Amino acid sequence: MADAPTNQPSSRKLVVRNIGLLLSGDLARPVLDADTIVAEAGMITAVGHAQDVDTEDAPVVVDACGCAVAPGLIDSHVHPVFGDWTPRQNQLGWIDSCLHGGVTTMISAGEVHLPGRPKDILGVKALAITAQRAFDAFRPGGVKVLAGAPVLEKGMVESDFAELAAAGVTMLGEVGLGGVKEAGEAQRMVAWARKHGIRSTIHTGGPSIPGSGLIDADVVLAADADVIGHINGGHTALPDDQIRCLCERCSRAIELVHNGNFRSALVALRAATELGQLERVILGTDAPAGSGVQPLGVLRMIAQLASLGEVPAEIAFCFATGNTARIHGLSCGLIESGRTCDLVILDRAQHSAGRDLLESVALGDLPGIGMVIIDGIVRTHRSRNTPPAERAPVVVCKPAGGAL
Numbered sequence: 501m502a503d504a505p506t507n508q509p510s511s512r513k514l515v516v517r518n519i520g521l522l523l524s525g526d527l528a529r530p531v532l533d534a535d536t537i538v539a540e541a542g543m544i545t546a547v548g549h550a551q552d553v554d555t556e557d558a559p560v561v562v563d564a565c566g567c568a569v570a571p572g573l574i575d576s577h578v579h580p581v582f583g584d585w586t587p588r589q590n591q592l593g594w595i596d597s598c599l600h601g602g603v604t605t606m607i608s609a610g611e612v613h614l615p616g617r618p619k620d621i622l623g624v625k626a627l628a629i630t631a632q633r634a635f636d637a638f639r640p641g642g643v644k645v646l647a648g649a650p651v652l653e654k655g656m657v658e659s660d661f662a663e664l665a666a667a668g669v670t671m672l673g674e675v676g677l678g679g680v681k682e683a684g685e686a687q688r689m690v691a692w693a694r695k696h697g698i699r700s701t702i703h704t705g706g707p708s709i710p711g712s713g714l715i716d717a718d719v720v721l722a723a724d725a726d727v728i729g730h731i732n733g734g735h736t737a738l739p740d741d742q743i744r745c746l747c748e749r750c751s752r753a754i755e756l757v758h759n760g761n762f763r764s765a766l767v768a769l770r771a772a773t774e775l776g777q778l779e780r781v782i783l784g785t786d787a788p789a790g791s792g793v794q795p796l797g798v799l800r801m802i803a804q805l806a807s808l809g810e811v812p813a814e815i816a817f818c819f820a821t822g823n824t825a826r827i828h829g830l831s832c833g834l835i836e837s838g839r840t841c842d843l844v845i846l847d848r849a850q851h852s853a854g855r856d857l858l859e860s861v862a863l864g865d866l867p868g869i870g871m872v873i874i875d876g877i878v879r880t881h882r883s884r885n886t887p888p889a890e891r892a893p894v895v896v897c898k899p900a901g902g903a904l
């Protein structure tokens with residue numbers, strides 16, 4: 501049994517040992533020479549070889565059985581509403597399903613699917629504050645949903661952003677989804693948000709659904725949001741020359757999403773590679789959306805980019821972990837001492853043509869997930885959604901006072 505989902509990190513010591521491959525999430529050093537992780541109070545306290553770290557007195561020991569361990573995946577672009585329900589496709593349990601795809605943190609790009617979403621400024625602020633509070637208090641399956649991302653509407657003034665920031669709102673929903681679509685207006689509001697410590701993202705490309713609009717490269721460049729949201733369109737992408745222009749003419753994060761144009765994602769990835777700026781690349785699903793919910797969407801992006809985008813698989817994992825954590829200022833996303841202990845334990849899927857995890861991903865196969873840990877607590881065992889992993893970790897509970 502997994503521990504009961506809770507918002508409180510484990511106070512117990514956790515050891516994960518016999519790790520066959522340790523993916524750090526850090527582009528500069530994507531694979532670590534270590535086989536053991538130690539965590540206390542939900543935070544990683546040591547990473548190293550078993551004989552070099554203190555594994556004594558841990559009531560919970562996970563034997564990775566030679567599997568790979570990566571930081572929990574971060575979906576940089578989701579559209580939650582409330583609870584573990586989405587009205588977009590009327591699905592229950594979609595966040596828990598994504599947990600089974602290795603996602604431990606989700607970042608809202610706006611709670612736009614709320615039926616009857618308020619568009620007056622007071623209502624916009626009230627919704628953002630309520631969503632932030634609700635998801636802070638309720639974590640489906642333990643997944644951290646960073647929500648409360650107001651969608652900009654005409655008439656907002658600087659004091660609105662100050663008020664939102666003071667209330668605990670830390671990011672905007674996609675600029676362009678609300679009434680603000682014009683370059684100057686978007687630029688002014690993004691700057692106010694930034695001044696008050698609120699991060700921003702912008703819809704890029706053609707309209708998503710009837711009622712939304714086109715945001716082209718000129719508007720994206722003028723608005724200067726922290727994240728070029730779904731640079732590969734959500735779904736309809738900009739022409740290749742505009743995508744390249746966005747990569748070359750600004751330094752903001754380049755977000756590639758599952759629910760976009762995959763060919764355009766490769767155009768953006770190639771531009772980032774040529775610029776030597778892969779640290780800007782982050783991954784999301786942009787789900788729930790018209791094309792549904794993809795519990796394995798982030799894993800699918802990793803496998804597709806690694807197999808078709810000419811980046812090594814261990815680098816593709818960094819796009820969905822360390823890069824996103826750095827851009828959003830999160831304490832997860834890297835395997836290193838002092839970071840939140842959010843981990844996904846995985847192995848090559850059974851019968852993959854690849855000989856090991858990285859080769860299987862490089863061939864475009866999805867890995868199998870054997871366990872997900874959030875805040876030092878085991879949240880799932882073998883995933884119900886991925887193909888079965890070749891090997892799976894086991895929890896070894898140390899008897900009181902006894903040896904393992």
Ligand SMILES: [Zn+2]
Pocket residue numbers: 674703704708729730734
């Ligand atoms: Zn969008």
